[in-house]
Amino acid sequence: MRRPTAKVLPRSFYARDTVTVARELLGKTLVHGPVKGVIVETEAYLGAEDLAAHSAAGITPRTRVIFGEAGHVYVYLSYGMHECLNIVAEREGKPGCVLIRALQPVAGLELMRARRPGAKRDRDLASGPGKLTQAMAITRAHYGVDLTKGDLVVEASAIAEPVEIEVTPRIGITRCADWPLRFVIRGSPWASR
DNA sequence: GGTAGGATGGGCT
DNA sequence: GCCCATCCTACCC
Numbered sequence: 001m002r003r004p005t006a007k008v009l010p011r012s013f014y015a016r017d018t019v020t021v022a023r024e025l026l027g028k029t030l031v032h033g034p035v036k037g038v039i040v041e042t043e044a045y046l047g048a049e050d051l052a053a054h055s056a057a058g059i060t061p062r063t064r065v066i067f068g069e070a071g072h073v074y075v076y077l078s079y080g081m082h083e084c085l086n087i088v089a090e091r092e093g094k095p096g097c098v099l100i101r102a103l104q105p106v107a108g109l110e111l112m113r114a115r116r117p118g119a120k121r122d123r124d125l126a127s128g129p130g131k132l133t134q135a136m137a138i139t140r141a142h143y144g145v146d147l148t149k150g151d152l153v154v155e156a157s158a159i160a161e162p163v164e165i166e167v168t169p170r171i172g173i174t175r176c177a178d179w180p181l182r183f184v185i186r187g188s189p190w191a192s193r
Numbered sequence: 194g195g196t197a198g199g200a201t202g203g204g205c206t
Numbered sequence: 207g208c209c210c211a212t213c214c215t216a217c218c219c
Contacts, residue, residue: 043211045211052211053211054204054211057204057205060204060205061204062203062204062205076203076204076211077201077202077203077204078210078211078212078213079200079201079202079210079211079212079213080200080201080202080203080210080212081200081201081202081212081213082212082213084211084212086211099211101211118213118214128212128213129211129212130212130213131212131213170211171211171212172210172211172212173210173211174209174210194218194219195217195218195219196216196217196218196219197215197216197217197218198214198215198216199213199214199215199216200212200213200214202210203209203210204208204209204210205207205208205209206207206208206209
């Protein structure tokens with residue numbers, strides 16, 4: 001008898017304020033089929049007042065999922081080339097999402113290396129939002145997918161949770177550039193910087 | 194070790 | 207038409 005969903009984070013984990021979700025996702029494991037990685041870097045994107053967030057544009061065909069039920073996935077195309085993975089937070093109707101920026105690969109390493117032929121070292125496999133979607137084979141086809149069931153999920157940490165969290169401004173944005181909404185496991189060599 | 198610049202396409206004004 | 211929540215390469219210390 002296996003216990004298939006015992007460790008999968010439930011909807012209630014995501015249906016909280018975005019900063020809390022962004023901080024607590026650190027140390028959790030993103031799983032897509034045989035490939036797994038521990039989340040080591042996240043960014044919070046908030047509601048209407050956060051002009052760096054895509055949801056600041058209001059409800060559009062692209063942003064509607066951010067206004068929907070927590071625990072679903074928002075994937076968008078960045079710079080015409082890279083897919084970026086976000087997880088929706090907050091109660092339904094209130095926008096908020098968490099950008100997953102880096103993973104520490106822990107399973108399916110061979111598959112990840114095959115998907116990222118340019119990576120010289122394992123540290124290059126998932127140390128950035130565009131890199132990790134490549135390594136995890138996450139694309140816009142996953143737009144709106146429910147992370148609480150299926151083959152794309154987040155699992156609770158197997159080991160002691162509390163990690164020291166470093167807080168910095170978000171990377172690569174121009175508006176709200178000084179808001180302290182990036183969260184990194186301090187000292188992790190797997191982060192994007 | 195570091196950084197400058199180009200690729201590339203969708204979303205919104 | 208303009209603006210990007212990026213990555214990679216080339217080149218320079």
